[in-house]
Amino acid sequence: MKIQCELCPKHCIIAPGQSGDCRIRVNMDGKLVAVTYGYPCSLHIDPIEKKPLFHFLPGSKVFSVATVGCNLHCKNCQNWEISQQSPVNVPAYKVSPRQVAEISEKNRCESVAYTYTDPAVFYEYALDSSIEVKKKGMKNVIVTAGYFNQKPLKELCRYVDAANIDLKAFSDKFYRDVCSATLKPVLDSMITVKSSGVHLEVTNLLLPTMNDSDKDIQALCKWIKENLGAEVPLHFSRFFPQYRMKNLPPTSIKTLKKARDIAIDTGLQYVYIGNVIGENWENTFCPRCKKELIQRHGYLIEKNVIKDGRCPYCGYKIYGVWS
């Protein structure tokens, strides 16, 4: 009997013995089975700034968990060795949701992140782990492309404290051509996450000639401001040639700076440039008095003067989770 997976907008109809588009949700005798449940391929302790989350417990450690597979097939994927593989080809650890929480606690991580590939495809494992993590008083983070159906996303949001959603481009054509997906469900996910009270930050990886026109960047920033709020941090990330897009050059610093200027002119309050070390584009400034509040160097916090979530100079409330 064929079954339909209802986790993501692809709604894969899966024949017996076959998997969905993500390669890891399999029809076994008429039952939908998540073959990577309890089998993460990557476990690491990262700085929270790496997700990137700049307004969520800065300087804290996060236990990062990922399984093989993804429901998107981005030609520029930077983690393609695990996201675009079948579980048969990638070794994994055996770690129950309870053990995820225990390892995180033992290593004094303040949160657990479901990241590197996409929690959309290891949904049940991420959900059960989130519940165990909450029981131990820690926080949960998702780093995702946001290609979820609404019902499972809303359920996951009950246990998630912060999310970084990768908005690949503000173009449905880009999503179809480069990622094997569509734009609208991602926009819907961002609205759902924000309206669920989850701390949200957005990342946009700029690919030369593909999604870096002034018009595209303006449209993206305007949509964020109007639908999510000017306070939502936006990270423009630098592209380096990867996977099936080795034909493109790295994003120029000029383009990244231009994107940042457009976002600030649109009215976004916190705009960052990632994958570029040595400039002050990773520092946080108060939107009201413009004074520097957090100074970063790569993933390191060199200075943080935010007090009780407010600017110490003018008292302006800074969007984020600070303790």
Next chain:
Amino acid sequence: MDRRKFLKILSAASLSAAFAPVSTFARAFPEKMLIAVKSGKYPGRIKPINEAALQKRAKWLG
């Protein structure tokens, strides 16, 4: 109902059914969401956890 009217209704219904987007129906009945069951067996190789390696900088981004 006369035969002509019946055929008109039938053809309209057939056309609607032919072009009905399945994913829209799935979205319309979200309570039917199918949760996957966990697998007892991983199809690939299992590797032991090395807790010391957890602190090493991850190769993966995000």
